[in-house]
Amino acid sequence: MKSGDRVREPYKDVLRWIESTDPAVLLQKHREAETLFRQIGITFAVYGEGGDTERLIPFDIMPRIFTANEWSKLERGIKQRARALNAFLWDVYHRGEIVRSGRIPAKLVYQNDAYERAVVGISPSHKVFSHVVGVDMVRTGPDEFYVLEDNCRTPSGVSYMLENREIMMRLFPALFRSNRIMPVDNYPSLLRKTLKSVAPPKCEQEPTVVVLTPGSANSAYFEHSFLADQMGVELVEGRDLFVKGDFVYMRTTRGPRRVDVIYRRIDDSFIDPLCFRPESMLGVPGLMNAYRAGGVQICSAPGAGVADDKAVYTYVPEMIRFYLGEEPLLNNVRTWRCSEPDDLNYVLANLPELVVKEVHGSGGYGMLVGPAASKKEIEAYRLRILADPDDFIAQPTLALSTTPTYVDQELAPRHVDLRPYCLVGEKIELCPGGLTRVALKQGSLVVNSSQGGGVKDTWVLSN
Amino acid sequence: MLSRNAESLFWTSRYMERADNLARHMEVGYRMSMIPAQSGGYASEWHSILTATNTINQFSQVYAEQSEENVVQFLIYDDSNPSSIVSCLRVARDNARQVRTAITSEVWLAINQMYLAFREFEADPANRLALPELCDWVKRQASMVRGAFINTQLHNDGSDFFSLGYFVERADNTARALDIKYHILLPTTEVVGGGIDNYQWSTLLRALGAYRSFHWEYGGDHSPAKVAEFLILNRRCPRSLSHCVRQTTKQLDNLCSSYQKYLPAQTHALRMLDDISSTSVDQIISNGLHEYLRDFILENNHLAERIGESFLFGER
Numbered sequence: 001m002k003s004g005d006r007v008r009e010p011y012k013d014v015l016r017w018i019e020s021t022d023p024a025v026l027l028q029k030h031r032e033a034e035t036l037f038r039q040i041g042i043t044f045a046v047y048g049e050g051g052d053t054e055r056l057i058p059f060d061i062m063p064r065i066f067t068a069n070e071w072s073k074l075e076r077g078i079k080q081r082a083r084a085l086n087a088f089l090w091d092v093y094h095r096g097e098i099v100r101s102g103r104i105p106a107k108l109v110y111q112n113d114a115y116e117r118a119v120v121g122i123s124p125s126h127k128v129f130s131h132v133v134g135v136d137m138v139r140t141g142p143d144e145f146y147v148l149e150d151n152c153r154t155p156s157g158v159s160y161m162l163e164n165r166e167i168m169m170r171l172f173p174a175l176f177r178s179n180r181i182m183p184v185d186n187y188p189s190l191l192r193k194t195l196k197s198v199a200p201p202k203c204e205q206e207p208t209v210v211v212l213t214p215g216s217a218n219s220a221y222f223e224h225s226f227l228a229d230q231m232g233v234e235l236v237e238g239r240d241l242f243v244k245g246d247f248v249y250m251r252t253t254r255g256p257r258r259v260d261v262i263y264r265r266i267d268d269s270f271i272d273p274l275c276f277r278p279e280s281m282l283g284v285p286g287l288m289n290a291y292r293a294g295g296v297q298i299c300s301a302p303g304a305g306v307a308d309d310k311a312v313y314t315y316v317p318e319m320i321r322f323y324l325g326e327e328p329l330l331n332n333v334r335t336w337r338c339s340e341p342d343d344l345n346y347v348l349a350n351l352p353e354l355v356v357k358e359v360h361g362s363g364g365y366g367m368l369v370g371p372a373a374s375k376k377e378i379e380a381y382r383l384r385i386l387a388d389p390d391d392f393i394a395q396p397t398l399a400l401s402t403t404p405t406y407v408d409q410e411l412a413p414r415h416v417d418l419r420p421y422c423l424v425g426e427k428i429e430l431c432p433g434g435l436t437r438v439a440l441k442q443g444s445l446v447v448n449s450s451q452g453g454g455v456k457d458t459w460v461l462s463n
Numbered sequence: 464m465l466s467r468n469a470e471s472l473f474w475t476s477r478y479m480e481r482a483d484n485l486a487r488h489m490e491v492g493y494r495m496s497m498i499p500a501q502s503g504g505y506a507s508e509w510h511s512i513l514t515a516t517n518t519i520n521q522f523s524q525v526y527a528e529q530s531e532e533n534v535v536q537f538l539i540y541d542d543s544n545p546s547s548i549v550s551c552l553r554v555a556r557d558n559a560r561q562v563r564t565a566i567t568s569e570v571w572l573a574i575n576q577m578y579l580a581f582r583e584f585e586a587d588p589a590n591r592l593a594l595p596e597l598c599d600w601v602k603r604q605a606s607m608v609r610g611a612f613i614n615t616q617l618h619n620d621g622s623d624f625f626s627l628g629y630f631v632e633r634a635d636n637t638a639r640a641l642d643i644k645y646h647i648l649l650p651t652t653e654v655v656g657g658g659i660d661n662y663q664w665s666t667l668l669r670a671l672g673a674y675r676s677f678h679w680e681y682g683g684d685h686s687p688a689k690v691a692e693f694l695i696l697n698r699r700c701p702r703s704l705s706h707c708v709r710q711t712t713k714q715l716d717n718l719c720s721s722y723q724k725y726l727p728a729q730t731h732a733l734r735m736l737d738d739i740s741s742t743s744v745d746q747i748i749s750n751g752l753h754e755y756l757r758d759f760i761l762e763n764n765h766l767a768e769r770i771g772e773s774f775l776f777g778e779r
Contacts, residue, residue, distance in 0.1 A: 039576055040568075216561055229564040240465050253469045253620060253774040254722050 008142070010065040010461060011404065013179060018062070018411065026061070027409055029171050033059050036170070042163050042222055057160065058454035062406045063168065064416060064436040068463040071182075074137070074145060074420070075430050077329035080320060082133040082422040085152055085307045087323035089129035092306060093119050098322055104315050112312070113360065114305030116268060118275055118288055122301075125198040126426055129301040130308075131263075132158075132191070133422040137330070139401045146333045146398060148417060150316065152308040153300055154265050157435040157455075158421050159223040162187060162230070164457040165433070182432035182460040187421070188230035194425035195231075195261045201294040202246065207260040209233045210250065212241075214266045214282045224265050238266075243286030246295035261297045262287075268302045310393045311337060311359045334396055338389040347394040348385065351378050354394040355445075356385065369445060371397055400445065405438055405456070415439045417447050418458065432460040464565065469624045470776040471562040476628030478555035479574070479608050482548050484636035485538060486601035487670040488512050491640075493594050494666045496531060509534045515643040518546050535594060540585055548601060549585060552578045566625075567615040570608065577604040602672075620721060623714040627770060630714070634707035634763050640667060641694055642756040644687075664690045671702050691752060692744035704759060708735050711766065718774075728769035735762055 007015060018026065037056050066074070091097055092109050099106045109115060134155025136148040165184050169176055192209060199207035213224035215237050228235035240250050241259065249256035266283065269276045275288040290296045306312065314335045317328040336343035336354075347354060356368040368381040385392050402413035420434035436458045437447035447453040495508035509529045513519040518537070521544060526533040541547045545554075556578040563571055584590040592600060609629070616622045644667055664685040668674040673693070680697060681689050695704045715729040747755045770776070 038579065039572060216557070221560075225560075225563045234465055234468075235564045236465060237467070240467055251466045251775055253464050253466050253624075253718075254724075 007404065008065075010067050014063065014065070014175060015404065015411075017175060017178075023409060026406065030061050030406060032171060033061055033167055036167050037163075040163070042159070058440060059164065059167070060405050060407075060438055060440075060454050060456040061168070061171065062404050062411065063457040063459045064403050064418070065459045065461065067461050071432060071460045073329070075432075077145075078133075078135050078420055078422050078430055079428050080324065080326060080329050081135055081147070081150065081316060082130070082424050082428060084316065084319040084323050085133060085150060086128055086130055086424055088319045089152070089301070089304055089307050090123070090127045091323070093122065093129075093303060098319065101322070103318050103322055104312075108311055108315075109306060112306050112309065114268070114303070114309060116303035116306075119301065119303035122292055124301050125200060125297060128198055128424050130304045131194060131198065131299040131301075131424050133424060134419050135330075135422065136417055136419050138398060138417045140398045141401065144331070146331045147313075147316075148333060149310060149313055150308045151419075152304045153267070155419065155421060156220045156223055156265075157419060157437075158187065159226040160455050161421070161431075161433055161435045161458065162226070164435075164455060168457045179459065180462045182462050184431050184433040187431045188227060190423055190429050190431060191227070191263075192231040192233070194423040194427075194429065195263055195297075195299055197426035198297050198299065199260050200297040203260040203297075208258060209261045209263065210236045210241075210259050212236055212238070212262050212264040212266060214238075214270070218265075220265065227263075238270075238281065238283045241284045241287075243284060243290050246290055246293035248284065248287065248290050248296045259296060261299060263299045268305065271298070271302060309359050310335075310357055311339070311390075314393070333398065336394045338385055338392040338394065343394075344385075344389050347392075348382060351382060353397065355397055356381060356392055356394045359391050359393060367446075369397070372443075372445075397445065403436075403438065403456075405440070407440060407442075412442070414442075415445050415447065416456070433458045464620055464624075466775040468562045468565045469620070469774050470771070471558040472565060472621055472624040473628040473631075473770070473776070475555050475558040475562070475566075475574070476612075476625045477632040478551045478558065479605055480629050480632040480636070481546075482551035482555065483602055483605035484633070484640075485516065485546070485548050485551065486598040486605075487636075487672075488515060488640065489535070489538065489594065490598045491666055491670045492534070493531070493598075494669070495663065511643045512538070515639045516546055517639075518544065531594070539597065549581060552581055562621075565621045567611070567617075569611040569615045573604070573608040573611040577608065580604075620718055623717045624774075627711060627714045630707040630710040631763060631767050631770070633702060634704050634711075635760060637671070637694055637702050637704060637707070638756045638760050638763070640671070641691065642753060642760075644690075645752050645756070668693075673700060673702060676700060688744055688748060691747065695747065695755075696739065696742070696744060705739050708732065708739055712736050715770075726769075726773035728766065728773040731762075731766050731769045735766065 034056065037059060042056070088098065092099070092115070096109070098104050099109055130152035132155055134151035134157075136151065137145050138148055139145050161184055195209045196207050209231065210233055211224055211228040211231070213221060213235055215221065218224070225235050234250065236250055241248055242251070242256075243249075248259045248262070250259050264271065270280045270282040272283050272285060272287040273280050274285045276283075287296070287298070288302070291298050291302070314332065314337060317332055320326055320328045336347050338344045338347055347356065351368070352370045352373070354368075354370045356370070358366045368377070370378065373381070400415045403416045404411045405414040407414065416436050416438045418434050418436050420430060423429040423431075436456045438454050438456055439445060439447045440454050489512070492508045492512045509531060510519075513522050513529065513534065516538065522529075522534075522537050526537060537544055537547065539548045542549060544550060556574050559566060559571060559574045584592065591597070612622070612625060616625065644663060664687060665674060668677050668685070668690065671694070677690070677693055680693060680699070693700055693703065697703045698705050698709060700706055712729070712732045715726070715732050719726055719729050
């Protein structure tokens with residue numbers, strides 16, 4: 001870190017180590033990390049660019065650090081949020097109490113693209129719809145965290161949390177010995193336990209769990225195979241599965257074998273061509289029937305996406321009060337909904353100061369970062385908002401905190417966010433850590449890997 | 464195990480073995496091209512290698528001359544040739560990537576590193592290894608994959624499918640290599656035992672890594688009949704047809720007993736083993752070595768098809 005910048009207490013030990021280390025050694029460690037990632041094949045696919053379609057995500061050797069106290073506060077807040085989101089999902093596919101009470105507009109739920117009519121009335125085991133909740137957060141001050149968005153479908157990136165740690169432990173064993181860092185490597189076994197705990201009603205034996213992937217061309221294929229491997233379960237594609245009666249089977253060299261729990265990493269609309277997109281070859285014909293009949297559990301449940309769009313997000317604090325009778329422990333970012341006339345007027349009048357996002361957008365695509373945009377870009381975006389106000393929300397550019405990051409062979413402050421992964425089954429569990437994404441360009445607020453962001457290891461120190 | 468995974472394991476090892484064998488063929492090629500041919504000039508060994516790898520038609524469509532440079536480009540670096548070393552490595556790696564959950568991380572690392580390293584020196588012609596070094600490199604890397612497999616893989620059905628791929632492919636390659644020698648030797652049968660003839664047979668043995676083994680078994684006599692016997696019938700030679708068929712049968716026995724099923728592939732393999740065990744090299748030569756090898760290659764292909772049917776490979 002350059003002199004003059006203030007550094008929080010937990011970083012001091014690591015910084016001391018880095019300052020006393022020969023820069024040539026650091027550079028070498030940085031290169032070793034890249035080589036390891038390449039050799040192990042920790043890559044993500046980039047579509048539509050030709051050439052090398054497998055790309056590395058830049059890895060930063062400087063960890064992000066939380067103290068035990070900081071983490072325990074976050075943990076309570078994240079678990080609270082995950083419970084409320086699941087209560088909401090169960091509610092909107094049953095009586096819809098929250099809508100009847102007038103706390104959330106009916107239109108936002110029932111006309112939402114992610115709302116699946118085919119799921120109405122189904123009650124998955126333990127009433128859980130979203131089994132892995134990824135909560136994206138940013139820090140704005142010593143004790144201030146804001147939730148940016150919730151991911152209730154298939155939040156990705158957890159393999160990086162685990163591999164980043166592996167590589168850090170190989171490169172910097174001394175740091176791990178002198179800091180007491182909570183391990184994250186039990187995540188796969190927690191995930192397996194969670195998935196087994198939600199076995200469907202008709203499963204009478206030890207549940208068979210599988211991971212369902214769209215295939216090796218998918219950008220997150222590494223993660224899919226990694227998780228299946230670490231959990232010790234089969235990684236299947238749609239063509240490996242078939243439905244007979246109320247049950248799902250996989251084709252094995254010994255003949256058909258029953259599957260009870262499917263951790264699916266494909267979108268709702270591809271799950272079952274008989275129910276959703278008829279032309280899709282990725283899913284399994286008849287899967288929804290087996291699901292409805294209680295012969296198989298799909299994780300996360302179809303229709304879980306209705307809880308995680310950027311418009312529904314603004315109501316999560318309301319959900320926490322409504323379902324749990326508690327005050328939210330984590331803040332939402334102040335959000336203006338362009339669907340509401342007053343908010344729309346405010347947004348249009350203040351575009352240069354705001355971040356505007358598409359309600360259904362993801363991956364950092366299609367957003368406007370007001371302070372960084374030209375007049376021309378702002379005016380073009382204004383027209384887009386006016387054409388369909390319901391599709392946009394706006395947030396202030398927060399005074400995001402930065403974390404020391406190894407860039408151009410020295411440490412410099414860069415903006416980061418954090419995605420912890422909350423597991424919801426019979427119990428609710430949070431692994432002490434998460435994926436820290438870092439914006440490698442100076443001043444940039446966008447951390448998505450598709451936009452040139454990198455990743456770093458996330459340390460939670462024990463007491 | 465998933466049928467699709469079994470299939471990917473089978474093809475991963477087949478393509479690794481194919482790349483290994485291709486490097487061995489190339490080695491024969493450059494050794495042969497250094498000695499004068501009887502008819503004057505130099506032996507056109509490159510032609511026979513294109514024939515052995517069944518790629519001569521495709522080659523002729525793209526290249527005018529069967530020069531070393533062209534053959535090397537075509538059989539080693541050409542992406543559009545599905546039988547080139549680079550294609551074999553790519554397909555082996557794609558299949559391994561499909562079944563990363565069914566192979567150990569050491570096997571995956573060996574395959575992935577081989578592919579990445581090859582890509583690296585392929586990208587820059589200035590970094591390309593000379594042909595002899597390249598052949599050695601491919602053989603060594605392939606041995607590392609095989610070694611990682613033997614040292615770390617659990618002995619379950621997955622390892623049986625992986626091994627099956629090796630032996631089915633190796634049998635095919637040994638039979639083809641022998642068949643090519645047969646063609647080369649045809650015009651010179653009257654001088655069997657002559658200097659050139661001996662050189663060709665010993666070169667074949669060297670390329671198969673079997674030169675020393677052959678001496679242990681037969682002493683220094685490189686007669687075609689002895690070499691043919693060694694590479695077809697000798698059970699102790701790890702590249703012989705007899706050894707490959709025996710190993711195939713063993714893997715299929717393992718699978719059948721753990722699945723408690725009787726499978727068409729096993730019947731087929733047992734019949735092949737019976738045939739090869741009850742014949743002699745004199746019989747083979749008097750009925751025609753070429754005919755024998757041609758029939759063997761066909762039977763071996765049928766075996767691969769039966770394996771696919773028995774374990775539900777492919778979409779259905």
